[in-house]
Amino acid sequence: MQAVLLSVSNLSKSYDARRAVDGVSFQVLSGQTVGLIGPNGAGKSTTVGMLCGLLRPDAGEVLLAGEPVMPGTCDAKRRIGLVPQDLALYEDLPARENLRLFGALYGLAKETLNRRCDEVLALVNLADRAKDKPATFSGGMKRRLNIASALMHDPDLLILDEPTVGVDPQSRNAIFDTLEQLKARGRSLIYTSHYMEEVERLADHIVIIDHGKVLADESPDALRRRLPAQAALRVELEAAASEALLAGLRAEPGVSTVHANGAALDIGLAQATDALPVMAWLERAGCRALHFSTVRTSLEDLFLNLTGRTLRD
Numbered sequence: 001m002q003a004v005l006l007s008v009s010n011l012s013k014s015y016d017a018r019r020a021v022d023g024v025s026f027q028v029l030s031g032q033t034v035g036l037i038g039p040n041g042a043g044k045s046t047t048v049g050m051l052c053g054l055l056r057p058d059a060g061e062v063l064l065a066g067e068p069v070m071p072g073t074c075d076a077k078r079r080i081g082l083v084p085q086d087l088a089l090y091e092d093l094p095a096r097e098n099l100r101l102f103g104a105l106y107g108l109a110k111e112t113l114n115r116r117c118d119e120v121l122a123l124v125n126l127a128d129r130a131k132d133k134p135a136t137f138s139g140g141m142k143r144r145l146n147i148a149s150a151l152m153h154d155p156d157l158l159i160l161d162e163p164t165v166g167v168d169p170q171s172r173n174a175i176f177d178t179l180e181q182l183k184a185r186g187r188s189l190i191y192t193s194h195y196m197e198e199v200e201r202l203a204d205h206i207v208i209i210d211h212g213k214v215l216a217d218e219s220p221d222a223l224r225r226r227l228p229a230q231a232a233l234r235v236e237l238e239a240a241a242s243e244a245l246l247a248g249l250r251a252e253p254g255v256s257t258v259h260a261n262g263a264a265l266d267i268g269l270a271q272a273t274d275a276l277p278v279m280a281w282l283e284r285a286g287c288r289a290l291h292f293s294t295v296r297t298s299l300e301d302l303f304l305n306l307t308g309r310t311l312r313d
């Protein structure tokens, strides 16, 4: 059985009257990747700040291998690497010198510094740009260097706060390659995002957070089993449907959910094959469809189902 590396219990934090994090608990097992997902303002960055000991919780505690992580403590924090949402790099210092600086801050000896620079530059695929300044890098390359700097002290747990914001698709894939390599080497990761497909790709376990509270804390497979619909029928009608019609639609066999946004209907179906009977029902009810499509549901739909809102506005 995997040992518990990080244990988060009942974390809470308010900014004045606003409760940003409200009783958050979860665990990260050794070697596990946990995806922390929620919309803008859900409380992810505030949680991350407390996990790294940068922010003091109002209540609750964070233990890394049994040791408390708090502002002012040191030992446990040395085992954590943080990739913050905002880039933390010196633009006019060559990439390798940036890394040496971060390594020196962690007290690495000279030989270890040089070796780790080579290792992490190779890991993030920037070995050929070691002498160049970040000021000449693309957004994605800067992100990769930012990840490299958090890895200099070879942490057991790497925490990444929305590492793909402003990143081109090629660099995004390079970031995933790096993280997959770290996973294969047994490192533990916490990855925050408001993109479910990113979290699904990497995470062994997903914690869904909204308004500072944990809504779900399960494996991707267990979450998928909670989806009320396996497919969705999206229909654009000529005019908005009446409440009576929506109620009738909800009562139809095979229909699990109906969300209406003006003339657009998003109909959750138990099976993709329920789409045709539902279209026939709409026609019999006198609704003219201008456009329709069917899609397989994804974990993004689970968030919609749990909160009535989409992950991104």
Ligand SMILES: Nc1ncnc2c1ncn2[C@@H]1O[C@H](COP(=O)(O)OP(=O)(O)OP(=O)(O)O)[C@@H](O)[C@H]1O
Pocket (backbone or CB within 6 Å): 015, 018, 019, 020, 038, 039, 040, 041, 042, 043, 044, 045, 046, 047, 194
């Ligand atoms: N320093 C601060 N002072 C006051 N309020 C804050 C501060 N930092 C965050 N908040 C508020 O706390 C709530 C949670 O914010 P937080 O940044 O933790 O969420 P998030 O999920 O990381 O969002 P995003 O994806 O936009 O970064 C929000 O309502 C935010 O406005």
